[in-house]
Amino acid sequence: MDNRPIGIFDSGVGGLTVVKQVVKLLPEESLVYFGDTARVPYGSKGKETVTKFSSQIIRFLKTKNVKAVVIACNTVSSNCYEELSEEFPDLPITEVVTPGVESCIAATKNKIVGLIGTYATVSSGAYEKRLKAADPEIQVYKKACPLFVPLAEEGWVNNDVAELTARKYLQELIDKNIDSIILGCTHYPTLKECIGRIVGEKVTIVDPAKATAVKLKEYLEEHNMLSEKGHNAERLFYVSDKSHFEQICSRILHENYSAEKIDIEKY
Amino acid sequence: MDNRPIGIFDSGVGGLTVVKQVVKLLPEESLVYFGDTARVPYGSKGKETVTKFSSQIIRFLKTKNVKAVVIACNTVSSNCYEELSEEFPDLPITEVVTPGVESCIAATKNKIVGLIGTYATVSSGAYEKRLKAADPEIQVYKKACPLFVPLAEEGWVNNDVAELTARKYLQELIDKNIDSIILGCTHYPTLKECIGRIVGEKVTIVDPAKATAVKLKEYLEEHNMLSEKGHNAERLFYVSDKSHFEQICSRILHENYSAEKIDIEKY
Numbered sequence: 001m002d003n004r005p006i007g008i009f010d011s012g013v014g015g016l017t018v019v020k021q022v023v024k025l026l027p028e029e030s031l032v033y034f035g036d037t038a039r040v041p042y043g044s045k046g047k048e049t050v051t052k053f054s055s056q057i058i059r060f061l062k063t064k065n066v067k068a069v070v071i072a073c074n075t076v077s078s079n080c081y082e083e084l085s086e087e088f089p090d091l092p093i094t095e096v097v098t099p100g101v102e103s104c105i106a107a108t109k110n111k112i113v114g115l116i117g118t119y120a121t122v123s124s125g126a127y128e129k130r131l132k133a134a135d136p137e138i139q140v141y142k143k144a145c146p147l148f149v150p151l152a153e154e155g156w157v158n159n160d161v162a163e164l165t166a167r168k169y170l171q172e173l174i175d176k177n178i179d180s181i182i183l184g185c186t187h188y189p190t191l192k193e194c195i196g197r198i199v200g201e202k203v204t205i206v207d208p209a210k211a212t213a214v215k216l217k218e219y220l221e222e223h224n225m226l227s228e229k230g231h232n233a234e235r236l237f238y239v240s241d242k243s244h245f246e247q248i249c250s251r252i253l254h255e256n257y258s259a260e261k262i263d264i265e266k267y
Numbered sequence: 268m269d270n271r272p273i274g275i276f277d278s279g280v281g282g283l284t285v286v287k288q289v290v291k292l293l294p295e296e297s298l299v300y301f302g303d304t305a306r307v308p309y310g311s312k313g314k315e316t317v318t319k320f321s322s323q324i325i326r327f328l329k330t331k332n333v334k335a336v337v338i339a340c341n342t343v344s345s346n347c348y349e350e351l352s353e354e355f356p357d358l359p360i361t362e363v364v365t366p367g368v369e370s371c372i373a374a375t376k377n378k379i380v381g382l383i384g385t386y387a388t389v390s391s392g393a394y395e396k397r398l399k400a401a402d403p404e405i406q407v408y409k410k411a412c413p414l415f416v417p418l419a420e421e422g423w424v425n426n427d428v429a430e431l432t433a434r435k436y437l438q439e440l441i442d443k444n445i446d447s448i449i450l451g452c453t454h455y456p457t458l459k460e461c462i463g464r465i466v467g468e469k470v471t472i473v474d475p476a477k478a479t480a481v482k483l484k485e486y487l488e489e490h491n492m493l494s495e496k497g498h499n500a501e502r503l504f505y506v507s508d509k510s511h512f513e514q515i516c517s518r519i520l521h522e523n524y525s526a527e528k529i530d531i532e533k534y
Contacts, residue, residue, distance in 0.1 A: 037312070038306065038312055038316045038320075039305065039306045044420070044510060044511070045304070045305055045508045045510055046508050046509055046510045049305045049507070049508040053305075146417060146420070146421055147414070147417050147418070147421060147423075147428075149417075150413060150414050150416075150417040151414070153311070153413070154413055154414060156414075159435075160431060161414075161428065161431050161432050161435060164427060164428050164431060165428050168428060240316070241312045241313050241316040242313055243311060243312055243313045244311070265532040
């Protein structure tokens, strides 16, 4: 048994969709969340920059005595997982790509799948490589959808602009006859309804957040690292810029938390 | 006469629209540009964060021996000009709000004007305060348009999504009978054509970049700080993340420059 907290981080507030799934599945685990709201977004930036930012964040989470870290951010998971695992060999790190790939493999029947995410996630090839490794017959069609994050942050998730934008991005995937689509960015679940209307009900929408929480639970069980039964979970939230956190947090988690501001560049 | 370079900075690449005007008006001046592409955008972040980032950038520009600094970014100009002037009392600092206000005052006939920009720029009240100080009868209607920056960066400046988005943001300003509109963000000039179609030809579009270059020239003349006639201008570009700089730079400046990456957090 291990009552220390789990660290979860993201480029911003999108990773709260992962927190939501972890809380649902592991309600007795203490959590330390960090959202890099001063430097968000990561998805249009280079690998070197994103790796450096992520290292700083994990060094900060280590000061909070975390027993494991979850990379909620798809851009970091796709581009920097190996570098971070090497830099922090003693810390179990869970990322979102592998669980997303496993869910997608379970969902697809015609083996034609779509992947949407940031430029950095899509161009990294990380999802594609692992999908093909799991099933060499899989065909992957991918599309970067950089406007989805600002649409989600503007709260325009179900209006005509969102629908027109989704149609523009997704039509070429629909034309390839995909039967499932991976939401390869933590912000995209908030646009799920709109995306669902465009791709149609025959296409399964795969949200890696759920599968990531399952993967984390399995790891902790296997390594006897779960918190004790009845452990009073503490959930702490940290950001690098305070604007809008409370508002978006209550929208995603349906609970009110406040966040403490951290000078992440010092780590 | 002073042959030292002028420093120009922005949260990202948008400030190149200001560089373009400065090059046009002051072709013999050497320039050092810094774009904070690793931490862009600033417009959704808090004043404390943006002031800290801007201080780091001016400290970096000082290592390049600049004789003056131009804040190309509206968010920084609106929120942090006083703090930065206090922190760097010996450095002449030009910002974009005052020139934008003067152009707008010259343009409006019915004294009903619109202001568009990031959340941080619009909510700072900086433009409004200076417009009212220049003419107490002026009525200002303002609107944050956070989707314009990602649209500009996606290159969607003239399609149906851009038009629908512009209509959604601008209709309430049009309904107020504005006769001029200030583009309070360096990215917006790339959407000028689309914005013009929505607001109609009777509305004057005010781009503070041009007036800022004029203001800078006047300051240098008055203080005898222009470079010598025939001075061979050198233009250097620095960024905090290299992705996409060259591409966007050639789109805005119609010249090919490469940028050197700087670890700005060290300054």
